[in-house]
Each structure stands twice: as C-alpha cells, then as structure tokens.
Amino acid sequence: MHFLKSIINQNAYSLNAINKNKFFKKNINILTSFHYNKSNLYKNYLNGINYNIKNNNNLEEIPFLPVRLFKEFDFLSIKKKDVFKTLFSSGTTSKNLSKIYLDKKNALNQMRVFQKIFNKVIGKNRLPMLVIDKKNNKLNRNNFNASAAAISGFSIFASEVVYLLDQNDNINYKLLNNFLKKNYKKKFLIFGFTSNIYLNLIKKINTKKVIINSLSNAYLIHGGGWKKIEEKKLNRDQFSSILNKKLGIKNIINYYGLVEQIGSIFFECKCGYFIASNFSDIIIRDENFNICKAGQRGFVQLFSLLPTSYPGHSILTEDIGEIINDQNCNCYGTGTRFLIHGRLKNAELRGCSNI
Amino acid sequence: MKDYKEINYLVGKKAKLDAFISPFNNKIVTFLDDLSKSINSFNKKKLPDLKALSFFCRKNNILILKNKHFDPNAIRFGLGLLFHITPSNIPTNFAYSLIFGLIAGNSNIVKVPSKKFDEIEIICKSLNNVLKKRKYKQIKNMITIIRYTDNDQVTKKLSSLCDGRLIWGGDNTINNIKKFDTKAKNIDIPFSDRYSISLINSEKFLRLSEYKVLNLIRSFYNDTYAVDQNACSSPHLILWKGKLNLKAKKKFWLYLNNLVKKKYNPPLISSVDNYSRLVKDMIKNQNIYSYKRFNKSLYVVTLKKLYPNFFLKKTKWGFFYECNIQNLKNINYVTNRSLQTFTYFGFSKKFIKYFFKVNNFNGIDRVVPFGQALNISLIWDGYDLTRMLSREIEIR
Numbered sequence: 001m002h003f004l005k006s007i008i009n010q011n012a013y014s015l016n017a018i019n020k021n022k023f024f025k026k027n028i029n030i031l032t033s034f035h036y037n038k039s040n041l042y043k044n045y046l047n048g049i050n051y052n053i054k055n056n057n058n059l060e061e062i063p064f065l066p067v068r069l070f071k072e073f074d075f076l077s078i079k080k081k082d083v084f085k086t087l088f089s090s091g092t093t094s095k096n097l098s099k100i101y102l103d104k105k106n107a108l109n110q111m112r113v114f115q116k117i118f119n120k121v122i123g124k125n126r127l128p129m130l131v132i133d134k135k136n137n138k139l140n141r142n143n144f145n146a147s148a149a150a151i152s153g154f155s156i157f158a159s160e161v162v163y164l165l166d167q168n169d170n171i172n173y174k175l176l177n178n179f180l181k182k183n184y185k186k187k188f189l190i191f192g193f194t195s196n197i198y199l200n201l202i203k204k205i206n207t208k209k210v211i212i213n214s215l216s217n218a219y220l221i222h223g224g225g226w227k228k229i230e231e232k233k234l235n236r237d238q239f240s241s242i243l244n245k246k247l248g249i250k251n252i253i254n255y256y257g258l259v260e261q262i263g264s265i266f267f268e269c270k271c272g273y274f275i276a277s278n279f280s281d282i283i284i285r286d287e288n289f290n291i292c293k294a295g296q297r298g299f300v301q302l303f304s305l306l307p308t309s310y311p312g313h314s315i316l317t318e319d320i321g322e323i324i325n326d327q328n329c330n331c332y333g334t335g336t337r338f339l340i341h342g343r344l345k346n347a348e349l350r351g352c353s354n355i
Numbered sequence: 356m357k358d359y360k361e362i363n364y365l366v367g368k369k370a371k372l373d374a375f376i377s378p379f380n381n382k383i384v385t386f387l388d389d390l391s392k393s394i395n396s397f398n399k400k401k402l403p404d405l406k407a408l409s410f411f412c413r414k415n416n417i418l419i420l421k422n423k424h425f426d427p428n429a430i431r432f433g434l435g436l437l438f439h440i441t442p443s444n445i446p447t448n449f450a451y452s453l454i455f456g457l458i459a460g461n462s463n464i465v466k467v468p469s470k471k472f473d474e475i476e477i478i479c480k481s482l483n484n485v486l487k488k489r490k491y492k493q494i495k496n497m498i499t500i501i502r503y504t505d506n507d508q509v510t511k512k513l514s515s516l517c518d519g520r521l522i523w524g525g526d527n528t529i530n531n532i533k534k535f536d537t538k539a540k541n542i543d544i545p546f547s548d549r550y551s552i553s554l555i556n557s558e559k560f561l562r563l564s565e566y567k568v569l570n571l572i573r574s575f576y577n578d579t580y581a582v583d584q585n586a587c588s589s590p591h592l593i594l595w596k597g598k599l600n601l602k603a604k605k606k607f608w609l610y611l612n613n614l615v616k617k618k619y620n621p622p623l624i625s626s627v628d629n630y631s632r633l634v635k636d637m638i639k640n641q642n643i644y645s646y647k648r649f650n651k652s653l654y655v656v657t658l659k660k661l662y663p664n665f666f667l668k669k670t671k672w673g674f675f676y677e678c679n680i681q682n683l684k685n686i687n688y689v690t691n692r693s694l695q696t697f698t699y700f701g702f703s704k705k706f707i708k709y710f711f712k713v714n715n716f717n718g719i720d721r722v723v724p725f726g727q728a729l730n731i732s733l734i735w736d737g738y739d740l741t742r743m744l745s746r747e748i749e750i751r
Contacts, residue, residue, distance in 0.1 A: 041638045042638075044637055044638045044639070044640040045634055045637045045638050047637075047640075048634075048636075048637025048638075048640065048643065048646075049637065065634065066627060066630060066631040066634055068627075068631055069631060069634060069635060069638070072635065073638060287623055287626045287651050288626070288650060288651050289626070289630070289651075299623075299626070299627065316627065316630070318624070318627055320623075344623055344624045344627065345622070345623075345624065346624065
C-alpha cells in the first residue's frame, strides 16, 4: 500500500479531475482486493454478493459496507497485536459503539492527510484554539471516542488550547476573557460540535460578560451535526447570521466526516459546499441504490484512500446528501462538491416488536 | 386511585376495583356495537386499522365469538380489575386488549403508548362519546385509559391494585413489569415478542388459476407488508414442500414483487435496514444457499437446510428467509416457545389438525390459512382469554 506516498506531501486538492479519477479508481480497487485478502469478514461479504475482484472496476461498482455494521463486527485487516489505537463512535451504550482499529501506519496517514487538508483550508500556522467543550480528564491515548478523537485531532494544529466549559458544563467567563484578551488581535480558532456551539454560543452565553468586539478574528470550525437537538436545527445562513450578530464571528466553517474514515475530512468552502480532496470521493444513491445525478438527494456513500487496517474505504452512510455541479465554485481544487441534508430518520414501525 | 400528576387521563378516571360482571354481558355487547359505529363515524381518514377494529367489535362479530366461547351453563365473573400495559408501536392494540378485558367481564385500566397516534385519539374520542350515554353508567366505571411516560411509582401502584395484568412487550419490558409486586392471586398474561413462519405446498400453488394466485399473493401481502412485516404474526421464514419448489418459488416471489412495487411505500431507512441485514448474513456466512434482491422491499435469502435448534430471526420491511422442507416433521427444528403463528397454503384443515395433534411441537400457538395471520381473536398467543380473565364458581 505505497500509493499514498506519491501524493501525501502534495497539496491535498492538487489533482485535476482526470488525474484524480484515474488515481482514485486504481487505488480504490487495490484497497478492495487488499481488504478481501486480509479480512475474512470482508471476504465473506464480497463472496456472498458474488463480487468480481478486478483492478479497473468503476467507483459505482465497488461494494459498500453499511456503516452500522461497524457496531456489530470487529473489522480488521491487520493482526490483532498490531492494533495501535482504537476509535469508538460516540454512541450512548457500549453495545452500540462502532469500533475502528488502527495500526501505526494507518493512524499516521490519517494524521498527515488531516493536516494537509487543514493547512489548505485554515492555513499553515499554528493558532490559539478555544474549544467549546469541557476538558476530558480521563483521556486514554489508545482508546478514543469520536468526539475526543475530533477534539484531540484539531488540537494538534493549535499553539494553545483553552476549554470554554468547566466540568459542570458552565461557561468559564474568566478563562474566556483571558484567552480573548491575549489573542483577539490576530486570527485564532474556535472549535466545537455543532450542537455544542448552538447550546453554548447561541443559547447560553451572556454576551454582556464577554469582552466586546473580541471575536471578529475568530475562525469557528464546527461539525458533527445536530444530533439530539435535531428539532432545533438552524440552516446554514441562520446559524451564521446569529453567530455574527450576537458575537461578531465572521468566519464559520462546517466540517463533515465519519469516524470510520477519520482523516479524509471535508470542509465547507465559501460557497457552502463540502469538497472532496485527493483522498476521498462521494457517490449519492437512491433508495434502490441506483446512482443519483447531481442535484438529486439520496444516501451518501463515502470513499477514502486512508483505511488500510480495516475495510472502511467504501462505506454507505445513513446521511442524506446531494452532489452539486457548480461551475462557479473555484474553492480548493476540482473535487466533487456536495451538501449534507441530515441523518436518516429512525422509522416508526407498525407491528408489535420494538417496545 | 390516587391522583398522580404524571398521569394523563384520556378516558374515565375511576375504573372500580369491584365493577366485574359476567362474560359476554349483554350491556357490553351493545356497548361495543355502539363503539364500533362511533369509531366508524370518527374515522374520517378511513384508517385501515380502525376499520378492522370497528369491524371486530360490532355486534354480529361479538355474538359469533359468544357462540364459540361462552358456556351458558357455567357461572362466571370477571377477575376484577385488569391493568393493561400495551405496546408502543401498534396504535390499535390497546383497544383489543381493553375489549378482551370487557368481554371477560372486567374493570380495566389501560396504559397506552406515549406516541400520539391518530388512532388512539379517535378511539378515545369514540369511547368518551359512547360513555356519555346514561345507559352505560356502569360501564363507565369499568374503563380508564391513561398515558404516562415510564414511571415506576405509577406502575408499582397500579400493579398492587389489580387482579390481572396483560403485559404486551419485549422480554425486557415484561420482566421489568413482573418485578412489581401484585396481589397474591393476580394473574399475569404476558404477550411477548414472537415470530412466525409459513408453509406452502408448491404443487398446489402451481395448479392455482391466475385469479387465485393473485388472491393468495394479496393474502400474503396483508399478513406481512400491511404491518411492515413487523407484527409477531407476520411470517419471517417460508417453508416450501413439494417436488416443484424451484418453479413455485420463482412464481411466488415474482408475483409478490409486482404487488410490492405497486403498493408498498416504506420509509427510506428500510432500504438501509434490509441491505445491512443481508450484509450481516453474508459476513456471518451461515447456511445461506443464495439470495435475491428483487427490490428495496423484497429480499429473499434461500437457506441451505433446517437443522436442530435452528435459530430464526425476526425480520421486517419485506425480508424473507426460505427453505425447502421434505419431511414435515422437521418443522420441530424451528419450533420453540417464541414461535407464534404458522400460516399454511395447500394443505387441508383436516390434515393440519391431525398433524398438529400428533406432533407435540414446542411453540406454535396459532395455525391459520394465508391471509389470517393478523386476525386477532379471543384465543391469542395460546391463551383462552375469556377463561383466563374470569373465574368460575363451582356449584354442585
């Protein structure tokens, strides 16, 4: 699996459309056959659907693994003893956690690619970062849940990290103002989960207690969706305009990604689209799993070239998205542009189970 | 009953402890008939499950049931007060549970699901409407419908008062409720999570006229897709018996697929549910001979064979397992206490009756022809409800 070497040091959006497709197709096929040979569970799946391993199958033909199966199976394409780090999704019960097993090489590639993408979008300098969360004191270097992984992932690029919330989830205004006093004159970062940004920076914060005009140089990065407060969901414009009016924050950047494909993250560009880098791509499928055209909503299937320690290079998510064909958008390279319209709703069943 | 802030009273407030009467009491029969009419008149949207309910409690049907289940020589009375804990996902189930309690002659406190289904609203409106009549003053003391989000204090209190509990739910719910103490003589009737199977005679099927094939497929559709295949009584495994299984299967699924494509409109998530189940089966790689994905709502996984202690999975949204069965006695491989309904096609009732009489299958409480899987009756889950919910006075 040496193909990453050739592009990992380049700008993360360097490939033009033709080269990207060629490069991507070739390596996704390599990954499919690699995982087929290394993971028995994945092999059973591919044999079960009579998949024909080739080196030039189109992206549409690559089998996809439904994301929820990471909660039921331990997918490994490496030996158990080579597991260096385990990521967990942030479910509520231990039974419902996705488990992603990484070896050293996979973990390193994720970090390097994440950094490349981050550098392109935010810049290369390390900046002070305010985290809209509380500090996790029990962090275990080898077992991360998804939120801890995201916070620690973003923290790597920070010159200093300050947590807004104390252990009781209250806003620590003293700490906040000290941070702002020190940093407000230059570009700095605010990072948090979308739902936390909403709860704390939109609902809870008392602006009278915050130094005035101190947030105009902030770059606010948020992601993870609305989750438990779905009914309060604001659209992108509402979200930005409230944060702008209330706190004077001008730069707001949403990100999207799966813990199952950490590293190959998507940032929203100025036009409001997520854009695939050299390391990722996306397909939208309808309810019969046929390919949707640009502008049609459907299930999001995500590809990533990073997963080598587990077969997570082609995943069917439970998110609804839409590919956008906008010739006027020139932000970061020519990768596929798309929107995410939220998570599939859990259905209300008729019948007598599931009490 | 003490007032609890947490309780929302939808119908009545004072189901009495001692309001029991005899089973199939005439007043109950007329009351149910009035209820049937009332539900019909409020059912503006013509919801099918309300139509079925209204049909069930009309006088003619109750009298048929009376004829079948009532012993005029016995002196029987309801147990007293029943506490019904009804399932959160079938909107009309609580009404059937209540009707069983009333027919057996009991006073009833019924806990309905917290989800606000239209059906529940209409049924309660109908009940309130009919109970306004003076002639039903006595029955008013026998019906209380409540809603509360899980509150152990309330459940505990009600459990301590009642003479019988009808507990509909998964195994966990049932065991949880059982933890609350009751009177020593209280009777619990658990309706736990079950699954169901079908048996088809392939030669008989292939001999059907086009018209009858379509009818049979429609019956099967009603047993399954009408409730997203998620009812305990909807078949999950189809057994094929005969020399022409291959040909029969092909025809059966093809016809079903045509109907499903035309009629069935499940939520988006069903696509992912079904595909995920298939992949899960592939990964586990157990006993699968082949599979076919007809469309997002019809998956058929053909199993290699049945074997002792075969573990049957409950499926939904039109996901079926199928298997050939040459020796019908091998049905005992799939029977266990969780197996509820057995629907059949192509065998005579006489044969079926004999077959179940001579084979002591562990499980299977209902054996009905295609199309009747969901028809609820006074014998349910193997319980003779009018008898279990009443007591007989022995007189010599």
